[in-house]
Amino acid sequence: MIQFSAITRIFHMGDQEIHALDHIDLEISSGEYVSIMGPSGSGKSTLLNIMGLLDKPDSGRYQLDGRDVTDLTETEQAQVRREKIGFVFQSFHLVPRLTAAENIELPLILTGISPAERKAQVEEALHAFDLSERAQHRPAELSGGQRQRVAIARATILRPTALLADEPTGNLDHRIGSEVMALLEDLHHAGTTLIVVTHDRELGSRAHRRIAMRDGQIVADEQ
Amino acid sequence: MKLRDTLQFSFKTITSYPTRSFLIILAMALGVAAVVILTALGDGARRYVVHEFSSIGTNLIIVLPGRAETAGNFPGATMGQTPRDLTLEDARWLGQLPQIRRYAPLNVGAAELAGASRLREVTVLGSTANFLPIRHMQLAQGSFLATGSEFSAQIVLGAKLAEEFFPDGNAVGQRVRLADRRFMVSGVLARQGETLGYNSDEIVIIPINHAQALFDTTSLFRILLEVRNRNDISSAKQAIRETLIQRHDGEDDTTVITQDAVLSTFDRILRALTLGVAGIAAISLAVAGVLVMNVMLVAVSQRTAEIGLLKAIGAPASDIRRLFLTEAAWLSLTGAIFGFILGHLGSLLIRLAYPQLPAWPPVWASLAGIVVALATGIIAGLLPAARAAQLDPVKALSGK
Structure with a gap:
């Protein structure tokens, strides 16, 4: 479903050019569980951002579900993000003034779903992620694990085909981190393509396919 | 969204x-x-x-003698003439115009008012019965100058004067002396305070003929005219001017002011x-x-x-x-x-x-x-x- 051909992303630091991604060719099929590992600055986050259409490559082509999405307009990209991609971040990125339920509801509002239907879907998600008790709490009143569960609920409420997680356990202790990973893996078992960026070897090794990066290049791709 | x-x-x-x-x-x-x-x-x-x-009356047209000229030379001065006076006869003629509901000639002067062992200088207005409705004034007691009684020696006192001279409130029917003439108080004006700078509580009003005799004059200070309808003001103004020119041997020697013009400027x-x-x-x-x-x-x-x-x-x-x-x-x-x-x-x-x-x-x-x-x-x-x-x-x- 994800097809990168010669994707290159260059950042400029002063007069120096940094090849965050250097002619990456990569193909990920639907329903895969992939981990992307590498030291910081190896380009793994940039790879994820381009996959999620948050960032544009300087050259190369990107095909998502058979459609070339490299040159989409900003609005079209937003629509693809909304429909196909779910993001999970290291720092959760919950809106602090909204309750757990309202945070989960956000993508539904953006899509323009009616309030009654939104309510039903949010209820369902809260129940599925064991957050019903916490529905009316704001992020500040939630534990780290709960916050990440809210974020995952939000990322999956529109049933995206791919779930992109950038260091999803980076701000959580080991036990909670494992629980969150188990939750993501459950979603994978249910059919979602799961792509996890991490520098944690143990977490990364849980994936069925493990990609290692260094200096903007893929140095290992193990099944 | x-x-x-x-x-x-x-x-x-x-x-x-x-x-x-x-x-x-x-x-x-x-x-x-x-x-x-x-x-x-x-x-x-x-x-x-x-x-x-509006309390002075927006349907009001005021005629005053003399012509306000900006040219600098006084009209007629070159021919050794002074502007013609406005007379009671002029006022009567203007009062006959179809647009005019009523008119009141006006003379103003100052005289000494004496009565109830008091004495003071007062502003004297000489006019007729129509003065009251034209100026939208109200009476507190008694009656105003009676219509057609220009020669009867009646006097109407301003509210403050009535209070000063007759603190008991029994001014009506009392006798007072204005200069060397004797008058009987027929009414007292209601208190109205200052209207545009002059205080109508400290005036007396007497019949126009008495005022002219008192001040030894035949000319009028103003003629106040009330138009029947506001829309008639400009036509009335025109008619007034024409009448006066005719009566003054073709000389346009009066000034006609409409309240409306002043009002719209403000x-x-x-x-x-x-x-x-x-x-x-x-x-x-x-x-x-x-x-x-x-x-x-x-x-x-x-x-x-x-x-x-x-x-x-x-x-x-x-x-x-x-x-x-x-x-x-x-x-x-x-x-x-x-x-x-x-x-x-x-x-x-x-x-x-x-x-x-x-x-x-x-x-x-x-x-x-x-x-x-x-x-x-x-x-x-x-x-x-x-x-x-x-x-x-x-x-x-x-x-x-």
Whole structure:
């Protein structure tokens, strides 16, 4: 479903050019569980951002579900993000003034779903992620694990085909981190393509396919 | 994103930052209130002046002897003539014109009033029975000069004079002496205070023939004419001029003033003044607009991560822009509504404190205040909203 051909992303630091991604060719099929590992600055986050259409490559082509999405307009990209991609971040990125339920509801509002239907879907998600008790709490009143569960609920409420997680356990202790990973893996078992960026070897090794990066290049791709 | 959701979402944002929102709303409200109150004051002053003039009578035409010339030379002076006097006969002729409902000749002078062992100098008006209705005056006691009794020795006292001379309130029927003539008090004027600078509580009114004899003159100070219909004023003015020219051997040696002209001049001046103060008050709205822009810019940088997130979960730039614009619109709209209420309360207080000043805010000012506040807020929101919409999602998410 994800097809990168010669994707290159260059950042400029002063007069120096940094090849965050250097002619990456990569193909990920639907329903895969992939981990992307590498030291910081190896380009793994940039790879994820381009996959999620948050960032544009300087050259190369990107095909998502058979459609070339490299040159989409900003609005079209937003629509693809909304429909196909779910993001999970290291720092959760919950809106602090909204309750757990309202945070989960956000993508539904953006899509323009009616309030009654939104309510039903949010209820369902809260129940599925064991957050019903916490529905009316704001992020500040939630534990780290709960916050990440809210974020995952939000990322999956529109049933995206791919779930992109950038260091999803980076701000959580080991036990909670494992629980969150188990939750993501459950979603994978249910059919979602799961792509996890991490520098944690143990977490990364849980994936069925493990990609290692260094200096903007893929140095290992193990099944 | 649906409009209703956009409105709801941005409204919720405003309620989430109560202090910040309160301060902007306050600034907007003060701006709108300033517009409303200042225009209420300006328009109140206009209504006050118009009312004062109307109390003299807007259907009034005043004829005075002599011609106001700007050329510098006095008419007739070169031929050794003085301008012709206005006489009672002139007044009677003018009173016959079809447009005229009634007329009152007027003489003014000063004389000593004596009675009840008191003595003082008073302003004496000589006129006829019609003077009372033409000048919209009221009697407190007794009767005014009777119609057709120009020669009877009646006198009408101003309220204050009646009080001074006859503190017991039994002025009517008493005998007084004005200069060397004896009069009987027929009535007392109701108290009316100052009207445009002269106090009608300290005058006496006597029949015109007595006044002319008293001041030893045959000419009139003024002729007051009341037109039947306001629309007839210009035709009446024309007819008056023609009549007088004819009666004065073709000489145009009188001045005809309509109250209407004076009134409309004041009206225009004070309307302009009201617009002026509205403009000054609008500056405070502009200041509030700058404040909205400043606060919205701060909000964009405070909420960078949130904007990044909204983009990541699929909000197009247009949605983000609309969210911030609606937020600015909410703030200014709420401010405008509170300002409207505050302004009307302020005007009410002014009316309570100064009952003679009809400080009603004009409708146009209230509407303009609200519309300008809303427009300023939205314009002020344009730049911050555009900035938010253009944020790069990757940088925004990492908080850069």
